[in-house]
Amino acid sequence: MGPTIILLFSGKRKSGKDYLTDKLKGLLSDKCQILKISEPIKSHWAKMKNLNLDDLLSDKEYKEQYRLEMINWSDEMREKDYGCFCRTACQNAPIKPIWIVSDIRRKTDIQWFKENYGDRIKAIRIIADDETRRKRGFEYKEGIDNVTSECDLDDYTTWDLVVDNGRNGKPLEEQLNQILELIKL
Numbered sequence: 072m073g074p075t076i077i078l079l080f081s082g083k084r085k086s087g088k089d090y091l092t093d094k095l096k097g098l099l100s101d102k103c104q105i106l107k108i109s110e111p112i113k114s115h116w117a118k119m120k121n122l123n124l125d126d127l128l129s130d131k132e133y134k135e136q137y138r139l140e141m142i143n144w145s146d147e148m149r150e151k152d153y154g155c156f157c158r159t160a161c162q163n164a165p166i167k168p169i170w171i172v173s174d175i176r177r178k179t180d181i182q183w184f185k186e187n188y189g190d191r192i193k194a195i196r197i198i199a200d201d202e203t204r205r206k207r208g209f210e211y212k213e214g215i216d217n218v219t220s221e222c223d224l225d226d227y228t229t230w231d232l233v234v235d236n237g238r239n240g241k242p243l244e245e246q247l248n249q250i251l252e253l254i255k256l
């Protein structure tokens with residue numbers, strides 16, 4: 072027995088993936104667990120380079136210094152086994168009725184979850200306008216914002232829900248209610 076529902080969140084840098092999933096966690100509390108596919112990547116990097124894992128996992132600027140190297144290393148690993156980080160993140164997670172995966176980035180991430188959890192998954196895309204993202208600290212970087220890590224899901228169309236977390240978005244409570252509706256608790 073695993074979780075009964077898995078919410079897969081995707082969105083570009085500073086669209087608000089962590090912000091919204093943390094708010095959702097606040098509502099669902101111990102019924103849910105947040106999983107991060109980037110956690111095993113950042114753990115590896117922290118050990119290898121003697122970095123601060125908490126800072127790498129936070130929304131601080133710190134992680135941006137290492138993003139390109141982490142993308143390149145993790146893509147090499149994915150070439151051998153596209154599910155390697157999804158699998159580790161799931162293996163390390165406690166079983167709860169709801170898993171919230173806060174950082175889906177690639178079609179192969181969705182493929183892996185579909186293969187392993189079938190119709191228990193719901194895919195949610197978070198969008199936000201560029202100006203809002205910039206106000207949150209986003210700066211376009213060639214080699215990061217134009218590669219698979221940020222763009223692979225741009226042409227994915229079968230989202231269960233698209234949430235606008237930018238200046239034209241609905242109030243937070245409505246956004247969260249839409250997500251809860253998807254879970255149908």
Ligand SMILES: Nc1ncnc2c1ncn2[C@@H]1O[C@H](COP(=O)(O)OP(=O)(O)OP(=O)(O)O)[C@@H](O)[C@H]1O
Binds near residue numbers: 082090207
């Ligand atoms: N709706 C919102 N209202 C206020 N602040 C927000 C909102 N959404 C996001 N933020 C803030 O914007 C910043 C970036 O958000 P967050 O870290 O959640 O983005 P992200 O998509 O996880 O980014 P990254 O991919 O770089 O990790 C954070 O400081 C967060 O608190």
Ligand SMILES: C[C@@](O)(CCOP(=O)(O)O)CC(=O)O
Binds near residue numbers: 128174
């Ligand atoms: C290396 C990487 O996992 C960093 C993700 O960091 P964050 O989710 O933006 O905090 C991105 C990727 O896997 O392509």
